[in-house]
Amino acid sequence: MIKKLVPVGLSNRHVHLSQAHIDVLFGKGYELTKFKDLSQPGQFACNEKIDVVGRKGKLTMRVLGPARGNSQIEISVTDGFALGVNPPVRDSGNLADSPGGKLVGPKGEVEITEGIIAAARHIHMHTADAEKYNVKDKEYVSVRVTGERGLVFENVLCRVSPSYALEFHLDIDEGNASGLKNGVEVEII
């Protein structure tokens, strides 16, 4: 049987912005500029950064492009302590009843009423990888991490699309807890 290996991508805190919010934060009609491509096709880290302000503090975060339908701020639970915000663990796009905060850019600021989450860990899979690994879209799998902080992540959502590249996304808390670094390969069991 083949080993179902997946490279790790650790997500530091970042924001996705709607064009309406980009207009407020950076100026009407502003277009995000690319800092570097990300491993998921079409996704890129921007040169632009903003401040996210909570009840207790603020954190500077990089914007990821392209613009999305809704702004979404992805932080770790640790970041939440610094901000004074308790982020629910959510799949991307599921923002109902999540906490909001203030977004501050160079040209303006906006108060959002929801959108701050801790992203639920997940695996992006190209359709060909899913076929090879015998995994379906929206299936949950377990992933083993070896080493001194070895553990098995359960409840890992697989998201399959011809526009995805194979990668296991988890946040900095999860990376630190398991001793993982970017690019290390872990195994679906």
Add this chain to the structure above:
Amino acid sequence: MIKKLVPVGLSNRHVHLSQAHIDVLFGKGYELTKFKDLSQPGQFACNEKIDVVGRKGKLTMRVLGPARGNSQIEISVTDGFALGVNPPVRDSGNLADSPGGKLVGPKGEVEITEGIIAAARHIHMHTADAEKYNVKDKEYVSVRVTGERGLVFENVLCRVSPSYALEFHLDIDEGNASGLKNGVEVEII
């Protein structure tokens, strides 16, 4: 078969100090004062706090008593980023070749050459619990955490002594990554 349940104790960053270092930081012959008892018999959180200074920053940490043979600074990997220190994952007391830093108290400061670690997760067990759970001192077990961030921690060291109380110790990164809170019961599997 009985369920082998263990209550969780999350360890935030803290320091254990030698009497020699207490003398420097708080004054010759100073005795630590109790803020509150911890769950492990004889161990207590102190009213005293010190600053730990690394290459990039400093963090204020509570002192735990009583005094120990060697000073030991326990931080998370996340704390390590703030300090500019890369803590190795170690069992308590195993400090060889760990990084040092500057300790700053109200009466003085001291440069330590080693002693900063990320504590390896472990279970304290009273001898009676170990017998009931059929676990030996220094045995490694796996622990399942349920819930949306459910996972199985592997390589969990059991430490058995008649002077211990049953408790699974892990750091804040590990607690955030698994969604655990103090006092929640998890299961040895």
